[in-house]
Amino acid sequence: MDYYMDVTHLSINKYGEELCGDHIEIAENGTRKIMVLSDGLGSGVKANILATLTAKIAVTMLKEDATLEDTIETITSTLPVCSVRKLAYSTFTIIMADNSGKISIVEFDNPSYFYFREGKLSMPHKKRREIHGKIIYESEISMVPGDYLTVISDGVVHAGVGKLLNFGWKWENIKEFIEELSLKRESTNILAHEVLGYTNVLYDLKPGDDASVLCLSMKEKKILNLFTGPPIHPEDDVVFARSFMDAEGIKVISGGTTANIISRELDIPLSIDMSCITAKLPPVALMEGADLVTEGVLTLGEVISILEGLTGDELSENILKRLYSSDAAARLSRMLLNDATEIKLFMGTAVNPAHQEPGFSYNYNYKVNQINRLMELLEKYGRKVHLYTI
Numbered sequence: 001m002d003y004y005m006d007v008t009h010l011s012i013n014k015y016g017e018e019l020c021g022d023h024i025e026i027a028e029n030g031t032r033k034i035m036v037l038s039d040g041l042g043s044g045v046k047a048n049i050l051a052t053l054t055a056k057i058a059v060t061m062l063k064e065d066a067t068l069e070d071t072i073e074t075i076t077s078t079l080p081v082c083s084v085r086k087l088a089y090s091t092f093t094i095i096m097a098d099n100s101g102k103i104s105i106v107e108f109d110n111p112s113y114f115y116f117r118e119g120k121l122s123m124p125h126k127k128r129r130e131i132h133g134k135i136i137y138e139s140e141i142s143m144v145p146g147d148y149l150t151v152i153s154d155g156v157v158h159a160g161v162g163k164l165l166n167f168g169w170k171w172e173n174i175k176e177f178i179e180e181l182s183l184k185r186e187s188t189n190i191l192a193h194e195v196l197g198y199t200n201v202l203y204d205l206k207p208g209d210d211a212s213v214l215c216l217s218m219k220e221k222k223i224l225n226l227f228t229g230p231p232i233h234p235e236d237d238v239v240f241a242r243s244f245m246d247a248e249g250i251k252v253i254s255g256g257t258t259a260n261i262i263s264r265e266l267d268i269p270l271s272i273d274m275s276c277i278t279a280k281l282p283p284v285a286l287m288e289g290a291d292l293v294t295e296g297v298l299t300l301g302e303v304i305s306i307l308e309g310l311t312g313d314e315l316s317e318n319i320l321k322r323l324y325s326s327d328a329a330a331r332l333s334r335m336l337l338n339d340a341t342e343i344k345l346f347m348g349t350a351v352n353p354a355h356q357e358p359g360f361s362y363n364y365n366y367k368v369n370q371i372n373r374l375m376e377l378l379e380k381y382g383r384k385v386h387l388y389t390i
Contacts, residue, residue: 002099003145003218004341005033007382008188010196010213014043014155015206021047022153022212025055029063031099037214039110039153041089047210050079054090062096068106072131093151093214101143101218108136111157114150114175115141119183121175143218148182148191155211156195160202169202187337188215189310189381190320197317223249224340228296229348229367230257231390240390241265243346244289250335251289255296258348259285278327292335294328300370302329303336307377310337342384347371349389 009024021043026035036058040050054075061071079090091109105113107126115122126137143149152174159169177198181191192215199211225247231240241262244251253259263270270285270293277283281302285293306329309319323330323337336343375385 001101002031002221003101003143004221005097005099005382006188006217006219006341007033007035008192008215009035009037010192012155012196012200012207012211014208014210015203017044017210019045019048020212021051021210022155023048023051023055024212024214025052025059027059027063033095033097034059034062035095035097035214035216036092037110037151037153037212038090038092039155039210039212043210050090053079054092058092058094062094068136069131072108072134072136076132076134091154095149095151095214095216097143097216103141103143103149103216105139105141105149106136107138108134111152111154111171113152114148114178116148116150116179116182117144118146119179121179143216145218145220147217148178148188149216150178150191150195151214152195153210153212155207155209156199156213158209159199159207159211161208169199188217189337190323191215193310193320197320219341221341222339223247223342223344224252224335225249225344225346226252226254227258227262227346228254228300228371230255230261230350231348232350236390237261238265240346240348243388243390247344250291250339252332252335253287253290253293254300254332255294256282256285258296259287259290259293262290263287276326276328276331278325281327281329284328284331292328292331294332297367297370299328299332300374302327303333304370304373304377306330306333307336307374307381311377311380336378336383337381340383343378343386345371345375345385345387347387347389 011020011022013020021040024037026033036055038051038054040047057075057078058071061074093110093113094106096104124139124141126139129136129138157168157171161168181194192213195213227244231237244262245266253262259270268288270287273284273286281298282295287293306323323333378385
């Protein structure tokens with residue numbers, strides 16, 4: 001079966017350093033993704049150069065079907081020698097993942113990865129090999145939906161040394177932390193934020209080492225259909241409504257006018273759910289056949305804000321709390337991140353009559369820009385997005 005690969009990676013720099021000594025590189029080759037997490041010797045500029053070269057060489061060569069032996073030989077002979085330690089050294093973990101769920105992993109001196117199935121650690125046998133003087137470990141797994149593969153750099157394991165923890169955040173403790181998260185069947189983005197956010201906390205927000213995490217999961221493909229805005233020609237209302245009725249997958253309506261059009265044309269009643277009203281956002285509505293019905297402009301603006309927060313460089317516990325709140329924007333954000341692998345946007349291009357009320361300042365271009373920004377963010381998360389206008 002052909003699955004969707006959900007991949008997220010995050011890094012934090014050593015406190016006081018502008019460049020990260022870890023580097024993560026990802027490339028696609030047909031139905032295969034090649035991912036490398038590399039950790040350069042030391043920190044700062046020198047470590048960044050070592051890690052970046054290692055990751056880029058590995059990804060470039062393996063994408064062109066080079067052998068592992070040739071790849072490691074090239075890395076070894078190419079890395080510049082550190083003037084202080086007289087070493088050319090960078091650790092790495094290489095993941096070669098196929099859409100079918102077949103995964104090959106090569107490790108050199110990085111902390112061992114974590115592989116979870118049904119919320120429990122399930123580590124395969126690792127084959128030990130020596131290639132050009134480097135001891136590497138190779139393993140293979142067959143992932144299915146619900147499994148999680150997580151790779152970390154040693155900055156995560158060292159978190160808290162000399163501060164909140166005497167001996168750092170040990171591998172076994174990290175395993176228990178990820179195990180609990182994986183049981184919730186979260187998206188890789190949320191899992192990566194949780195792991196690296198807690199790493200930062202253990203460092204007292206002043207990391208003593210570069211720290212990185214890369215998460216991979218397989219998902220069955222699922223479409224989310226988002227309908228927003230009234231059609232430009234009223235006679236097309238029935239076409240818009242039928243598109244909603246015929247859509248397969250998750251169905252979301254964003255906008256009161258849009259919801260009323262679909263409700264009227266399909267003769268399905270709407271009701272308001274006052275249980276999730278907030279000071280910032282109107283409540284959601286309930287309609288048979290719709291998984292979520294929300295207000296339009298304000299709600300989509302909040303969804304964009306949440307998604308932007310999760311893609312930002314600053315790890316914030318507040319954005320995770322915002323994501324888990326009960327209002328319409330948080331619910332739609334979770335659907336987009338956790339459930340959907342492909343999004344179809346159905347946008348009506350009429351100027352919404354609800355936006356012409358006295359005192360309502362609204363520019364149609366804002367709506368277009370809002371949809372474009374939403375599409376950019378979703379594509380950044382690796383989602384396929386299709387836009388249909390009427």
